[in-house]
Amino acid sequence: MVDKKLDNDVAQFCAITGASARDAKKFIEAHKRLDIAIDAYYNNPTAFASSGRQKSSTAPSTSKLGQLFDSYKDDEDITVNGTIKFCEDLEVDPEDVVLLAIAYELKSPQMGVWKRQGWVDGWKSIGVDSIKGMQGAIPRLRSRLASDPEYFQKVYNHTFDFARSEGQRSLGLETAIAFWNLLLPLGLSGGALAHVTTSDGDDDIKMDEEGWKEYQWWFDFLNQKGIKGVSKDTWVMFLDFIRSIDSKFSNYDMEAAWPSTIDDFVEYGKERLASGA
Template sequence: MKSREAGVISEFRMITATSEKDASRFVKKYKTLEAALDGFYNDPSSASLSNGSGSNKGQEKKLGEIWEKYKDSSDPKLVKIDGTLAICEEIGVDPSSDPVLFCLAADLGSKVTGEWEKEPFVKGIASYPGNIDSLSSLKNYLPVLRKKLNTDPTYFKKVYMHTFTLAKGQDFGARTLQLDTALDLWTLFIPPALSSSPSALACSSDNRPPEFTEEEFDLWIEFMKKKGKAVSKDTWSLLVDFIRTIDKDFKEYDDEGAWPSTIDDYVDFVRTRRTSK
Protein backbone atom coordinates (compact mmCIF):
# COMPACT_ATOMS: atom_id res chain seq x y z
CA MET A 1 0.00 0.00 0.00
CA LYS A 2 2.81 2.40 0.94
CA SER A 3 4.66 1.72 -2.29
CA ARG A 4 1.50 2.25 -4.34
CA GLU A 5 0.86 5.57 -2.56
CA ALA A 6 4.48 6.60 -3.15
CA GLY A 7 4.03 5.89 -6.85
CA VAL A 8 0.87 8.02 -7.00
CA ILE A 9 2.66 10.85 -5.16
CA SER A 10 5.57 10.64 -7.61
CA GLU A 11 3.26 10.82 -10.63
CA PHE A 12 1.28 13.66 -9.04
CA ARG A 13 4.54 15.60 -8.57
CA MET A 14 5.58 14.93 -12.17
CA ILE A 15 2.32 16.38 -13.50
CA THR A 16 1.93 19.30 -11.09
CA ALA A 17 5.58 20.15 -10.23
CA THR A 18 4.65 20.46 -6.56
CA SER A 19 6.77 19.62 -3.52
CA GLU A 20 6.62 16.15 -2.01
CA LYS A 21 4.83 17.59 1.03
CA ASP A 22 2.09 19.25 -1.06
CA ALA A 23 1.75 16.21 -3.34
CA SER A 24 1.44 13.91 -0.33
CA ARG A 25 -1.25 16.14 1.16
CA PHE A 26 -3.42 15.97 -1.96
CA VAL A 27 -2.92 12.23 -2.53
CA LYS A 28 -3.70 11.35 1.10
CA LYS A 29 -6.82 13.50 1.02
CA TYR A 30 -8.22 12.26 -2.31
CA LYS A 31 -6.73 8.70 -2.40
CA THR A 32 -6.50 8.26 -6.20
CA LEU A 33 -4.34 10.15 -8.71
CA GLU A 34 -7.33 11.31 -10.77
CA ALA A 35 -9.22 12.61 -7.73
CA ALA A 36 -6.07 14.29 -6.37
CA LEU A 37 -5.45 16.07 -9.68
CA ASP A 38 -9.08 17.22 -9.85
CA GLY A 39 -8.75 18.50 -6.28
CA PHE A 40 -5.50 20.28 -7.10
CA TYR A 41 -6.79 22.01 -10.21
CA ASN A 42 -10.02 23.08 -8.49
CA ASP A 43 -8.20 24.54 -5.46
CA PRO A 44 -7.69 28.32 -5.87
CA SER A 45 -4.55 28.19 -3.73
CA SER A 46 -2.84 25.64 -5.97
CA ALA A 47 -1.51 28.13 -8.50
CA SER A 48 1.33 29.17 -6.20
CA LEU A 49 2.32 25.62 -5.18
CA SER A 50 4.07 24.57 -8.38
CA ASN A 51 6.74 27.24 -8.43
CA GLY A 52 6.70 28.79 -5.02
CA SER A 53 6.23 32.53 -4.64
CA GLY A 54 9.02 35.05 -4.84
CA SER A 55 6.62 37.97 -5.06
CA ASN A 56 6.73 41.23 -3.15
CA LYS A 57 3.89 43.39 -1.87
CA GLY A 58 4.43 46.11 -4.48
CA GLN A 59 4.30 43.58 -7.29
CA GLU A 60 1.17 41.92 -5.92
CA LYS A 61 -0.51 45.34 -5.54
CA LYS A 62 0.11 46.17 -9.21
CA LEU A 63 -1.10 42.74 -10.35
CA GLY A 64 -4.18 43.13 -8.16
CA GLU A 65 -4.91 46.45 -9.86
CA ILE A 66 -4.71 44.75 -13.26
CA TRP A 67 -7.19 42.11 -12.11
CA GLU A 68 -9.52 44.81 -10.72
CA LYS A 69 -9.44 46.66 -14.04
CA TYR A 70 -10.68 43.63 -15.97
CA LYS A 71 -13.04 42.03 -13.43
CA ASP A 72 -16.64 41.44 -14.46
CA SER A 73 -19.07 44.18 -13.42
CA SER A 74 -21.91 41.72 -12.87
CA ASP A 75 -19.76 39.17 -11.01
CA PRO A 76 -16.98 41.12 -9.27
CA LYS A 77 -15.34 38.00 -7.86
CA LEU A 78 -14.12 37.00 -11.33
CA VAL A 79 -12.51 38.21 -14.49
CA LYS A 80 -14.76 36.61 -17.10
CA ILE A 81 -14.81 36.21 -20.88
CA ASP A 82 -14.99 39.90 -21.82
CA GLY A 83 -12.14 40.75 -19.46
CA THR A 84 -10.13 37.78 -20.68
CA LEU A 85 -10.53 38.85 -24.32
CA ALA A 86 -9.38 42.34 -23.41
CA ILE A 87 -6.32 40.94 -21.60
CA CYS A 88 -5.57 38.68 -24.57
CA GLU A 89 -5.60 41.71 -26.87
CA GLU A 90 -3.19 43.52 -24.55
CA ILE A 91 -0.73 40.62 -24.41
CA GLY A 92 -1.01 39.64 -28.07
CA VAL A 93 -2.67 36.25 -27.62
CA ASP A 94 -5.18 34.77 -30.05
CA PRO A 95 -7.40 32.72 -27.69
CA SER A 96 -8.58 30.53 -30.56
CA SER A 97 -5.16 29.30 -31.60
CA ASP A 98 -2.48 30.06 -28.99
CA PRO A 99 -1.91 27.29 -26.42
CA VAL A 100 -0.07 29.73 -24.14
CA LEU A 101 -3.49 30.71 -22.79
CA PHE A 102 -3.74 27.16 -21.39
CA CYS A 103 -0.32 27.65 -19.78
CA LEU A 104 -1.68 30.71 -18.01
CA ALA A 105 -4.84 28.83 -17.06
CA ALA A 106 -2.82 26.05 -15.44
CA ASP A 107 -0.38 28.39 -13.71
CA LEU A 108 -2.99 30.93 -12.58
CA GLY A 109 -5.58 28.45 -11.31
CA SER A 110 -8.34 29.06 -13.84
CA LYS A 111 -11.12 26.54 -13.19
CA VAL A 112 -13.43 27.60 -16.04
CA THR A 113 -12.27 28.72 -19.48
CA GLY A 114 -11.81 32.48 -19.54
CA GLU A 115 -12.43 32.97 -15.81
CA TRP A 116 -9.86 34.05 -13.21
CA GLU A 117 -10.14 34.53 -9.46
CA LYS A 118 -8.06 37.33 -8.00
CA GLU A 119 -5.75 35.51 -5.56
CA PRO A 120 -4.50 32.74 -7.88
CA PHE A 121 -4.27 35.25 -10.77
CA VAL A 122 -2.02 37.54 -8.73
CA LYS A 123 0.05 34.84 -7.05
CA GLY A 124 0.39 32.83 -10.26
CA ILE A 125 1.85 35.73 -12.24
CA ALA A 126 3.99 36.75 -9.27
CA SER A 127 5.48 33.25 -9.19
CA TYR A 128 7.02 33.77 -12.63
CA PRO A 129 10.64 34.99 -12.65
CA GLY A 130 11.46 38.55 -13.56
CA ASN A 131 9.20 40.48 -11.16
CA ILE A 132 6.35 40.72 -13.68
CA ASP A 133 3.98 43.50 -12.60
CA SER A 134 2.34 44.67 -15.85
CA LEU A 135 0.66 43.18 -18.89
CA SER A 136 3.52 44.36 -21.09
CA SER A 137 6.05 42.47 -18.96
CA LEU A 138 3.75 39.43 -18.95
CA LYS A 139 3.60 39.66 -22.76
CA ASN A 140 7.39 39.62 -22.88
CA TYR A 141 7.43 36.44 -20.78
CA LEU A 142 4.98 34.46 -22.95
CA PRO A 143 7.64 33.17 -25.40
CA VAL A 144 9.31 31.46 -22.41
CA LEU A 145 6.03 29.70 -21.57
CA ARG A 146 5.47 28.65 -25.17
CA LYS A 147 8.95 27.16 -25.35
CA LYS A 148 8.55 25.49 -21.96
CA LEU A 149 5.28 23.90 -23.04
CA ASN A 150 6.88 22.31 -26.10
CA THR A 151 10.17 21.26 -24.50
CA ASP A 152 9.53 20.47 -20.81
CA PRO A 153 7.86 17.05 -20.30
CA THR A 154 6.60 17.79 -16.79
CA TYR A 155 5.19 21.19 -17.67
CA PHE A 156 3.57 19.84 -20.84
CA LYS A 157 1.72 17.16 -18.86
CA LYS A 158 0.63 19.68 -16.24
CA VAL A 159 -0.88 22.06 -18.81
CA TYR A 160 -2.26 19.24 -20.95
CA MET A 161 -4.11 17.63 -18.02
CA HIS A 162 -5.43 20.96 -16.75
CA THR A 163 -6.76 21.63 -20.24
CA PHE A 164 -8.91 18.48 -20.04
CA THR A 165 -10.53 19.88 -16.89
CA LEU A 166 -11.14 23.26 -18.52
CA ALA A 167 -12.41 21.83 -21.79
CA LYS A 168 -15.15 19.82 -20.09
CA GLY A 169 -16.78 23.16 -19.31
CA GLN A 170 -18.85 23.73 -16.21
CA ASP A 171 -20.10 20.15 -16.10
CA PHE A 172 -17.57 19.24 -13.41
CA GLY A 173 -18.96 15.72 -13.08
CA ALA A 174 -18.34 14.91 -16.75
CA ARG A 175 -15.89 12.08 -17.31
CA THR A 176 -15.34 12.60 -21.03
CA LEU A 177 -14.44 15.31 -23.53
CA GLN A 178 -16.44 15.92 -26.69
CA LEU A 179 -14.58 14.46 -29.66
CA ASP A 180 -14.48 17.66 -31.75
CA THR A 181 -13.00 19.55 -28.79
CA ALA A 182 -10.40 16.84 -28.17
CA LEU A 183 -9.39 16.79 -31.85
CA ASP A 184 -8.88 20.56 -31.88
CA LEU A 185 -6.84 20.47 -28.67
CA TRP A 186 -4.66 17.56 -29.76
CA THR A 187 -3.90 19.45 -32.97
CA LEU A 188 -2.99 22.49 -30.88
CA PHE A 189 -0.72 20.64 -28.42
CA ILE A 190 0.84 17.58 -30.04
CA PRO A 191 2.47 18.62 -33.38
CA PRO A 192 4.43 21.60 -31.96
CA ALA A 193 5.80 19.43 -29.13
CA LEU A 194 6.69 16.61 -31.55
CA SER A 195 8.70 18.98 -33.73
CA SER A 196 10.51 20.77 -30.89
CA SER A 197 14.07 20.00 -29.87
CA PRO A 198 14.26 19.00 -27.13
CA SER A 199 10.72 17.70 -27.21
CA ALA A 200 8.24 17.63 -24.35
CA LEU A 201 7.19 14.28 -25.85
CA ALA A 202 10.70 12.80 -25.92
CA CYS A 203 11.09 9.09 -25.20
CA SER A 204 10.64 8.76 -21.44
CA SER A 205 13.43 6.20 -21.05
CA ASP A 206 16.35 8.20 -22.48
CA ASN A 207 15.03 11.56 -23.78
CA ARG A 208 15.52 10.59 -27.42
CA PRO A 209 13.24 12.41 -29.91
CA PRO A 210 9.86 10.67 -30.05
CA GLU A 211 9.54 7.93 -32.66
CA PHE A 212 5.85 8.80 -32.83
CA THR A 213 5.82 11.44 -35.57
CA GLU A 214 3.27 13.64 -37.31
CA GLU A 215 2.51 10.68 -39.59
CA GLU A 216 1.32 8.64 -36.61
CA PHE A 217 -0.47 11.69 -35.23
CA ASP A 218 -2.40 12.15 -38.48
CA LEU A 219 -3.41 8.49 -38.29
CA TRP A 220 -4.54 9.04 -34.68
CA ILE A 221 -6.79 11.90 -35.78
CA GLU A 222 -8.16 9.83 -38.67
CA PHE A 223 -8.79 6.88 -36.35
CA MET A 224 -10.55 8.97 -33.71
CA LYS A 225 -12.79 10.59 -36.32
CA LYS A 226 -13.82 7.13 -37.53
CA LYS A 227 -14.40 5.99 -33.97
CA GLY A 228 -16.64 8.99 -33.41
CA LYS A 229 -16.84 8.76 -29.62
CA ALA A 230 -16.18 11.13 -26.74
CA VAL A 231 -12.72 10.91 -25.18
CA SER A 232 -12.22 9.51 -21.69
CA LYS A 233 -9.75 11.02 -19.25
CA ASP A 234 -7.68 7.80 -19.38
CA THR A 235 -7.34 8.03 -23.14
CA TRP A 236 -6.53 11.74 -22.94
CA SER A 237 -3.84 11.23 -20.30
CA LEU A 238 -2.27 7.98 -21.50
CA LEU A 239 -1.96 9.13 -25.11
CA VAL A 240 1.00 11.23 -23.91
CA ASP A 241 2.59 8.21 -22.21
CA PHE A 242 1.98 6.14 -25.34
CA ILE A 243 3.68 8.75 -27.55
CA ARG A 244 6.65 8.88 -25.18
CA THR A 245 7.22 5.12 -25.12
CA ILE A 246 6.14 3.66 -28.46
CA ASP A 247 8.60 2.71 -31.19
CA LYS A 248 8.14 3.83 -34.80
CA ASP A 249 6.74 0.50 -36.02
CA PHE A 250 4.70 -0.31 -32.89
CA LYS A 251 6.63 -3.59 -32.56
CA GLU A 252 7.23 -3.10 -28.85
CA TYR A 253 3.62 -2.34 -27.99
CA ASP A 254 2.41 -4.56 -25.15
CA ASP A 255 -1.01 -5.82 -26.19
CA GLU A 256 -1.53 -7.12 -22.65
CA GLY A 257 -0.50 -3.83 -21.04
CA ALA A 258 -2.83 -1.55 -19.12
CA TRP A 259 -3.56 0.75 -22.06
CA PRO A 260 -7.08 2.07 -22.71
CA SER A 261 -8.97 0.02 -25.29
CA THR A 262 -8.99 3.07 -27.57
CA ILE A 263 -5.19 2.96 -27.81
CA ASP A 264 -5.27 -0.83 -28.32
CA ASP A 265 -7.69 -0.30 -31.22
CA TYR A 266 -5.54 2.48 -32.66
CA VAL A 267 -2.48 0.23 -32.70
CA ASP A 268 -4.49 -2.43 -34.54
CA PHE A 269 -5.73 0.23 -36.97
CA VAL A 270 -2.19 1.40 -37.79
CA ARG A 271 -0.77 -2.12 -38.07
CA THR A 272 -3.58 -3.13 -40.42
CA ARG A 273 -3.12 0.01 -42.49
CA ARG A 274 0.61 -0.59 -42.87
CA THR A 275 0.45 -4.30 -43.67
CA SER A 276 -2.18 -3.69 -46.35
CA LYS A 277 0.09 -1.36 -48.31
Protein backbone atom coordinates in the same frame (compact mmCIF):
# COMPACT_ATOMS: atom_id res chain seq x y z
CA MET B 1 34.10 17.20 -21.80
CA VAL B 2 32.62 18.57 -18.56
CA ASP B 3 33.13 22.16 -19.74
CA LYS B 4 31.47 21.39 -23.07
CA LYS B 5 28.45 19.83 -21.33
CA LEU B 6 28.20 22.85 -19.03
CA ASP B 7 28.35 25.20 -21.99
CA ASN B 8 25.60 23.22 -23.75
CA ASP B 9 23.46 23.22 -20.60
CA VAL B 10 23.96 26.97 -20.13
CA ALA B 11 22.95 27.61 -23.75
CA GLN B 12 19.83 25.46 -23.38
CA PHE B 13 18.97 27.04 -20.02
CA CYS B 14 19.22 30.54 -21.54
CA ALA B 15 17.15 29.54 -24.60
CA ILE B 16 14.34 28.17 -22.41
CA THR B 17 14.28 30.76 -19.63
CA GLY B 18 15.66 33.92 -21.19
CA ALA B 19 18.11 34.24 -18.28
CA SER B 20 21.66 35.58 -18.62
CA ALA B 21 24.51 33.10 -19.10
CA ARG B 22 25.96 34.11 -15.74
CA ASP B 23 22.72 33.38 -13.90
CA ALA B 24 22.21 30.16 -15.89
CA LYS B 25 25.63 28.88 -14.84
CA LYS B 26 24.87 29.62 -11.17
CA PHE B 27 21.58 27.71 -11.26
CA ILE B 28 23.13 24.73 -13.06
CA GLU B 29 26.13 24.54 -10.76
CA ALA B 30 23.86 24.73 -7.71
CA HIS B 31 21.32 22.13 -8.85
CA LYS B 32 23.56 19.87 -11.01
CA ARG B 33 20.77 18.71 -13.35
CA LEU B 34 19.45 20.98 -16.10
CA ASP B 35 15.77 20.15 -15.59
CA ILE B 36 15.97 20.76 -11.83
CA ALA B 37 17.88 24.01 -12.43
CA ILE B 38 15.21 25.25 -14.84
CA ASP B 39 12.41 24.42 -12.38
CA ALA B 40 14.33 26.25 -9.64
CA TYR B 41 14.69 29.28 -11.89
CA TYR B 42 10.96 29.42 -12.59
CA ASN B 43 10.20 29.07 -8.89
CA ASN B 44 12.60 31.86 -7.91
CA PRO B 45 14.32 33.58 -10.86
CA THR B 46 16.21 36.04 -8.65
CA ALA B 47 17.78 33.41 -6.37
CA PHE B 48 21.12 33.69 -8.14
CA ALA B 49 20.49 36.97 -9.95
CA SER B 50 23.43 38.99 -11.20
CA SER B 51 24.09 41.86 -8.81
CA GLY B 52 22.95 44.61 -11.18
CA ARG B 53 19.74 42.82 -11.97
CA GLN B 54 19.11 41.97 -8.33
CA LYS B 55 19.23 45.62 -7.30
CA SER B 56 16.71 46.69 -9.91
CA SER B 57 14.31 43.81 -9.41
CA THR B 58 11.40 44.03 -7.00
CA ALA B 59 8.85 41.46 -5.98
CA PRO B 60 5.61 41.55 -7.99
CA SER B 61 2.99 43.76 -6.35
CA THR B 62 -0.19 42.10 -5.08
CA SER B 63 -1.89 45.49 -5.27
CA LYS B 64 -0.95 46.02 -8.93
CA LEU B 65 -2.10 42.55 -9.86
CA GLY B 66 -5.38 43.11 -8.01
CA GLN B 67 -5.96 46.37 -9.86
CA LEU B 68 -5.21 44.71 -13.17
CA PHE B 69 -7.62 41.90 -12.32
CA ASP B 70 -10.32 44.46 -11.49
CA SER B 71 -9.86 46.12 -14.87
CA TYR B 72 -10.86 42.88 -16.61
CA LYS B 73 -13.32 41.29 -14.19
CA ASP B 74 -17.06 40.93 -14.69
CA ASP B 75 -18.64 40.71 -11.23
CA GLU B 76 -16.31 38.44 -9.21
CA ASP B 77 -14.27 36.75 -11.93
CA ILE B 78 -12.70 37.56 -15.26
CA THR B 79 -14.92 35.90 -17.84
CA VAL B 80 -15.16 35.81 -21.65
CA ASN B 81 -15.28 39.55 -22.36
CA GLY B 82 -12.46 40.27 -19.93
CA THR B 83 -10.42 37.42 -21.40
CA ILE B 84 -10.78 38.86 -24.90
CA LYS B 85 -9.65 42.30 -23.68
CA PHE B 86 -6.78 40.70 -21.77
CA CYS B 87 -5.61 38.86 -24.91
CA GLU B 88 -5.82 42.09 -26.90
CA ASP B 89 -3.64 43.86 -24.34
CA LEU B 90 -1.16 40.99 -24.35
CA GLU B 91 -1.23 41.02 -28.17
CA VAL B 92 -1.87 37.28 -28.12
CA ASP B 93 -4.45 35.36 -30.14
CA PRO B 94 -7.08 33.81 -27.80
CA GLU B 95 -6.36 30.47 -29.50
CA ASP B 96 -2.59 30.67 -28.97
CA VAL B 97 -1.28 27.53 -27.24
CA VAL B 98 0.69 29.66 -24.76
CA LEU B 99 -2.61 30.55 -23.06
CA LEU B 100 -2.84 26.93 -21.93
CA ALA B 101 0.40 27.42 -20.02
CA ILE B 102 -0.96 30.65 -18.56
CA ALA B 103 -4.20 28.84 -17.62
CA TYR B 104 -2.14 26.22 -15.79
CA GLU B 105 0.00 28.81 -14.00
CA LEU B 106 -3.04 30.87 -12.95
CA LYS B 107 -5.15 27.78 -12.08
CA SER B 108 -7.94 28.80 -14.44
CA PRO B 109 -10.84 26.41 -13.72
CA GLN B 110 -12.33 26.57 -17.22
CA MET B 111 -12.00 28.33 -20.55
CA GLY B 112 -12.46 32.08 -20.30
CA VAL B 113 -12.61 32.12 -16.48
CA TRP B 114 -9.90 33.48 -14.18
CA LYS B 115 -10.18 33.60 -10.39
CA ARG B 116 -8.62 36.43 -8.38
CA GLN B 117 -6.49 34.20 -6.14
CA GLY B 118 -5.14 32.16 -9.02
CA TRP B 119 -4.46 35.31 -11.03
CA VAL B 120 -2.50 37.00 -8.24
CA ASP B 121 -0.60 33.90 -7.08
CA GLY B 122 0.12 32.77 -10.62
CA TRP B 123 1.57 36.02 -11.91
CA LYS B 124 3.55 36.49 -8.69
CA SER B 125 5.05 33.03 -9.19
CA ILE B 126 5.96 33.93 -12.77
CA GLY B 127 7.47 37.15 -11.42
CA VAL B 128 5.50 39.92 -13.14
CA ASP B 129 2.75 42.40 -12.23
CA SER B 130 2.19 44.46 -15.41
CA ILE B 131 1.04 43.90 -18.97
CA LYS B 132 4.54 44.66 -20.20
CA GLY B 133 5.97 42.08 -17.82
CA MET B 134 3.35 39.54 -18.88
CA GLN B 135 4.19 40.16 -22.54
CA GLY B 136 7.82 39.46 -21.68
CA ALA B 137 6.91 36.24 -19.87
CA ILE B 138 5.01 34.80 -22.84
CA PRO B 139 8.07 33.74 -24.91
CA ARG B 140 9.56 32.06 -21.83
CA LEU B 141 6.35 30.15 -21.12
CA ARG B 142 6.02 29.14 -24.78
CA SER B 143 9.63 27.93 -24.91
CA ARG B 144 9.27 25.99 -21.67
CA LEU B 145 6.03 24.37 -22.83
CA ALA B 146 7.68 23.33 -26.10
CA SER B 147 10.88 21.92 -24.62
CA ASP B 148 10.31 20.79 -21.02
CA PRO B 149 8.67 17.32 -20.86
CA GLU B 150 7.56 17.58 -17.21
CA TYR B 151 6.12 21.06 -17.67
CA PHE B 152 4.37 20.02 -20.89
CA GLN B 153 2.73 17.12 -19.04
CA LYS B 154 1.49 19.39 -16.25
CA VAL B 155 -0.06 21.81 -18.74
CA TYR B 156 -1.42 18.95 -20.87
CA ASN B 157 -3.12 17.27 -17.90
CA HIS B 158 -4.57 20.57 -16.66
CA THR B 159 -5.96 21.24 -20.13
CA PHE B 160 -8.36 18.30 -19.86
CA ASP B 161 -10.13 19.75 -16.82
CA PHE B 162 -9.81 23.31 -18.13
CA ALA B 163 -11.47 22.42 -21.46
CA ARG B 164 -14.17 20.08 -20.13
CA SER B 165 -17.72 21.36 -19.94
CA GLU B 166 -19.04 21.81 -16.43
CA GLY B 167 -20.61 18.62 -15.10
CA GLN B 168 -19.12 16.42 -17.84
CA ARG B 169 -16.65 13.62 -17.08
CA SER B 170 -15.30 13.37 -20.61
CA LEU B 171 -14.07 15.86 -23.17
CA GLY B 172 -16.12 16.23 -26.35
CA LEU B 173 -14.26 14.81 -29.35
CA GLU B 174 -14.19 18.06 -31.34
CA THR B 175 -12.86 19.91 -28.31
CA ALA B 176 -10.26 17.22 -27.58
CA ILE B 177 -8.99 17.29 -31.17
CA ALA B 178 -8.82 21.09 -31.14
CA PHE B 179 -6.62 21.07 -28.02
CA TRP B 180 -4.50 18.17 -29.28
CA ASN B 181 -3.92 20.18 -32.45
CA LEU B 182 -2.63 23.05 -30.30
CA LEU B 183 -0.43 21.02 -27.97
CA LEU B 184 0.99 18.12 -29.97
CA PRO B 185 2.72 20.02 -32.80
CA LEU B 186 4.44 22.30 -30.27
CA GLY B 187 5.62 19.44 -28.07
CA LEU B 188 6.85 17.37 -31.02
CA SER B 189 8.73 20.24 -32.63
CA GLY B 190 10.23 21.58 -29.39
CA GLY B 191 11.31 18.30 -27.82
CA ALA B 192 8.83 18.04 -24.95
CA LEU B 193 7.28 15.03 -26.69
CA ALA B 194 10.54 13.48 -27.85
CA HIS B 195 10.25 9.70 -28.07
CA VAL B 196 12.17 7.92 -25.32
CA THR B 197 12.95 4.31 -24.57
CA THR B 198 14.56 2.62 -21.59
CA SER B 199 16.46 -0.64 -21.88
CA ASP B 200 15.79 -3.37 -19.32
CA GLY B 201 17.97 -2.75 -16.32
CA ASP B 202 19.16 0.57 -17.71
CA ASP B 203 17.75 3.74 -16.21
CA ASP B 204 19.33 5.96 -18.86
CA ILE B 205 16.80 7.48 -21.21
CA LYS B 206 17.75 7.14 -24.86
CA MET B 207 16.39 9.43 -27.55
CA ASP B 208 14.82 7.67 -30.53
CA GLU B 209 13.76 9.61 -33.62
CA GLU B 210 11.57 6.73 -34.78
CA GLY B 211 8.80 7.56 -32.34
CA TRP B 212 5.16 7.55 -33.42
CA LYS B 213 4.12 10.98 -34.67
CA GLU B 214 1.15 10.37 -36.99
CA TYR B 215 -1.39 11.90 -34.65
CA GLN B 216 -3.72 12.67 -37.57
CA TRP B 217 -4.25 8.91 -37.78
CA TRP B 218 -5.51 9.05 -34.19
CA PHE B 219 -8.03 11.73 -35.14
CA ASP B 220 -9.12 9.72 -38.22
CA PHE B 221 -9.60 6.64 -36.06
CA LEU B 222 -11.65 8.43 -33.39
CA ASN B 223 -13.90 9.99 -36.03
CA GLN B 224 -14.34 6.71 -37.95
CA LYS B 225 -15.19 4.85 -34.75
CA GLY B 226 -17.79 7.47 -33.85
CA ILE B 227 -16.24 8.33 -30.50
CA LYS B 228 -18.26 11.12 -28.89
CA GLY B 229 -16.05 11.85 -25.89
CA VAL B 230 -12.53 11.31 -24.63
CA SER B 231 -12.08 10.08 -21.04
CA LYS B 232 -9.39 11.52 -18.79
CA ASP B 233 -7.65 8.14 -18.74
CA THR B 234 -7.42 8.10 -22.54
CA TRP B 235 -6.31 11.75 -22.62
CA VAL B 236 -3.53 11.19 -20.09
CA MET B 237 -2.34 7.84 -21.47
CA PHE B 238 -2.22 9.13 -25.05
CA LEU B 239 0.66 11.37 -23.99
CA ASP B 240 2.55 8.30 -22.72
CA PHE B 241 1.71 6.53 -25.97
CA ILE B 242 3.32 9.25 -28.11
CA ARG B 243 6.42 9.32 -25.91
CA SER B 244 6.98 5.58 -25.73
CA ILE B 245 5.60 3.81 -28.83
CA ASP B 246 7.66 3.46 -31.99
CA SER B 247 6.58 4.41 -35.49
CA LYS B 248 5.53 0.84 -36.39
CA PHE B 249 3.82 0.04 -33.06
CA SER B 250 6.27 -2.88 -32.65
CA ASN B 251 6.88 -2.19 -28.95
CA TYR B 252 3.20 -1.80 -28.06
CA ASP B 253 2.12 -4.35 -25.45
CA MET B 254 -1.54 -5.29 -25.74
CA GLU B 255 -1.35 -6.86 -22.27
CA ALA B 256 -0.25 -3.59 -20.65
CA ALA B 257 -2.70 -1.25 -18.94
CA TRP B 258 -3.56 0.86 -21.98
CA PRO B 259 -7.15 2.11 -22.43
CA SER B 260 -9.17 -0.10 -24.78
CA THR B 261 -9.55 2.83 -27.19
CA ILE B 262 -5.77 2.95 -27.65
CA ASP B 263 -5.66 -0.87 -28.05
CA ASP B 264 -8.20 -0.57 -30.87
CA PHE B 265 -6.24 2.29 -32.41
CA VAL B 266 -3.06 0.23 -32.57
CA GLU B 267 -4.92 -2.46 -34.53
CA TYR B 268 -6.20 0.27 -36.84
CA GLY B 269 -2.70 1.73 -37.19
CA LYS B 270 -1.09 -1.61 -38.00
CA GLU B 271 -3.71 -2.26 -40.70
CA ARG B 272 -3.10 1.20 -42.11
CA LEU B 273 0.65 0.61 -42.19
CA ALA B 274 0.17 -2.75 -43.92
CA SER B 275 -2.04 -1.18 -46.59
CA GLY B 276 0.33 1.72 -47.15
CA ALA B 277 -2.51 4.19 -46.63
